[in-house]
Amino acid sequence: MKRIFPYLALCTWITAHAAPQMPAERLDTLAADPYWIALGHWETGKLGGWRSYVDDEDFFLAKEGPGNPGAELRATLEALYQPASLGDQHPQCTYPARTRWLREQLQLTDLPQPPCSEYRAWYADINPHSTVLVFPAAYLNSPSSMFGHTLLRIDQPDIHENNTAMLSYALNFGAFIEGSDNSILYAWKGLMGGYPGLFALVPYRDKLKEYSRLENRDLWEYRLNLSPEETGRMVEHVWELKQIRFDYYFFDENCSYRLLELLEIARPGIELTEQFPITAIPTDTVRAVKDAGLVESIDYRASREKELLARAEPLDSAEQQWVLRLAEDDRLLDAPEFLALPAPRRALIQDAAFRLLRYRSVGEERTAASAGRSYRLLQSINRNPPPTLQLDRPDLPEEGHESRTWQLGAGTREDRAYAEYGLRMAYHDLNDNLSGFPLGAQIEILQLKLRQYEDNHWQLQRLDLATIRSLTPRGDLLKPWSWQVAGGLERVLGEDGDERLVSHLNGGVGGAWQLGGDALGFALATARIEHNEDFAPFVATAAGFNTGLLWHNPVGTLSLEAAGDYFHNGEVRRRLSLNQQWEISRNLGLRLTAQREFSQLAAPVNEVMLELKWYHY
Known part of the structure; x- marks a missing residue:
């Protein structure tokens, strides 16, 4: 429904209640008030003036309202004096926040009194x-x-x-x-x-x-x-x-x-x-x-997943198999081999099985079979209750490092020294300061790196549009897939021993496994599409692998990775890398990177860099 009333101007002089004549200076002052600006979601335009974030003409009473807070305020003031017979269509009922504010600012004691029954019932509910x-x-x-x-x-x-x-x-x-x-x-x-x-x-x-x-x-x-x-x-x-x-x-x-x-x-x-x-x-x-x-x-x-894993943590592999079996067949609650287990262990197993059923049910329609299994498990839990589940509260998410990252590095590539300057718009990689983030999660959006060699040769080293990695550990109860996807521009070894800037899109899928409390091992099969001037086809494809170790240690996070791409044109490209980040403070990190690259097109190349990372919004 359009909120512009075609007879608005006419009503200003034919209705019993006419809008009062206010000094223009007073209305201009109100139109510039931060609260009125907030009500219209206006912001200053890039070239001056105003523009509203609202992209819907039905929100405005004045034709020029999206770019003119003053015109919208005057149109609103006139509209508030529409006849009360308009009922729920009255502007006072459509704009209660504007009405309240203008009434308070201008002491509008003679406003019509429409019932606004629809709005009042909604607000009371x-x-x-x-x-x-x-x-x-x-x-x-x-x-x-x-x-x-x-x-x-x-x-x-x-x-x-x-x-x-x-x-x-x-x-x-x-x-x-x-x-x-x-x-x-x-x-x-x-x-x-x-x-x-x-x-x-x-x-x-x-x-x-x-x-x-x-x-x-x-x-x-x-x-x-x-x-x-x-x-x-x-x-x-x-x-x-x-x-x-x-x-x-x-x-x-x-x-x-x-x-x-x-x-x-x-x-x-x-x-x-x-x-x-x-x-x-x-x-x-x-x-x-x-x-x-x-x-x-x-x-x-805590999430259901986290509660399930915490309850299952003290169970050995055989007991976790009982969890899986009970979640599928509650009749096993009466099996002699299950009843032979000590009562405290059965209590933990039953509770974990019930939590696994709840976890699996999210997003699925409840069936009579699953409801029956849940009921039988709950009965058994009530007869033999487990100890209360205790979960430590993790670090607050807002207390992690800030999202934008400035990077300054110095390093050597074979016998050439360089400085590297980088900016990442958002917001976390596998080695970044971990507090407030899960181990094994990476989301990087719009990362630019420029390199300056000692002969003052500058080059674009990489431009990542997006790099996303999800390394979620698999276990006996839950077996999530790990995956990664990335795209952008990066430097690779070229035919003449120099680096080539290529565009690429790659992804992979595989698994990750918990290696102790603070370490993950992972292995993924990968695929890559690349445009490279050294290759005859416009687009070359490759299959490969990416495997490694991620360890959060007392000073920061260490990663060891081995990756390879095997192109259909015979090119084979492999890389070994080590990254260790020292967490200096919440928004400051120091990272050592060492890698060795191999290619059919050139001799192996070694590179070492020390990089300062400043997380700053």
Whole structure:
């Protein structure tokens, strides 16, 4: 429905209530007020003036409203004096946040009184009292959740007394996707603003069900110190944004950025969005909210996966096989060989089997068979309860290193010395400072490295568009695949012994295994597509491998890797590498890199570099 009323101007002089004549200076001052700017989601344009993030003309009352806060304020003031007979279509009912603010600023005591029954019933049902910022941890196997996600939970007044969090409402901003785009198209359209973004305020339990993977991801809940009035102020603005479209971009105008705008409306005067002129990564926005003094307390809820693995950790291999068997056939609870086990061990096995069933059920329709197995296991657990599961809270995600990285290195390649300068936009690799990140996870977006040799020869060393690696250990109970994908420009050995800048796309899949508490071993089969001037075909393909060891040690993280590519044209390229990072501070690291490259086209080449990494948003 268009929110522009064709008879708006006419009503200013024929209705019983006409908009008061306000001094132009007063209206100009209000139009420049930060709160009015926040209500219209305006920002200063690149070439001056204003532009609104809202990409939907239905949001504005003035034709020039998207680029003129003053015109929109005047149009709103006139619209508020429309006849009350308009009912729920009255601008006061459509724009409750604007109405409240203008009434307070201009002492508008003679406004018409439309019933706004639809809005009032909606607001009463939500009954906003307090706000919780919810951060589900990063999930590499989902393109939209690789960096984590943020949403707001709106709680009622009795949340603590009655433990009714599941009856709360979730306030979420996300891409609206029609149809079923594949992961590649999804990523491309998300990067280029190909999806509209919409706000939604839905029951929290429904949001958890919609994001079924949330149950298998660590969940952090940051209770904010917003007052009931501030929470209500935010919710009334959400009504104004109902079905209003924004352009959605993964890296800046995303879920986290839009929620920061709402918090600025809840508490006028705080400045959150201006900290993110280029990218808005969820962990960075959580850190900004915390630094602004908005966080009152923090709660942690471990994922089902983490709880399952913690319960199974004290079980030996034979006992974990019992877990698998019981999860498939609850009749084995009465098997003599199972009953022969000591009662404390049976208690652990039964509980782990029940948790495995719950883990497998996420995202699947509940069946009578699975429900029956769960019930039988619960009965057995009640007869022989295990000890309470104790889980240590991991490092807070916002206390990890910041997302953008500046890099300065010095090294030698055979007998040539060089300096290397780099910038990575986001946000973590396998060797980076580990606190707040899982071991074996890597997401790098837009990394540039320039090299300056001692004869003042400069060259582009690499330009990585994206490098993603997920090394998740396999075990007796869970057997996830590990995988990697990367694309961009990089230097490789050439025919004349020099380096060639080639474009490439490569990926791999395989497995990773836990080697003690702080080490992973991994092995992946890989495939590569490359454009190389030394090769006759425009595009060359290769099959290969990537294997290695990752160890988080007392000073940092060490990786040892061996990789090879076997091209269809006969070229064979292999690489051995060692990386050790010393974690100097949260946002400072020192890394030693040593590698030896082999190629059919040239003699082996050795390279050593010492690199300083400064993590700075």
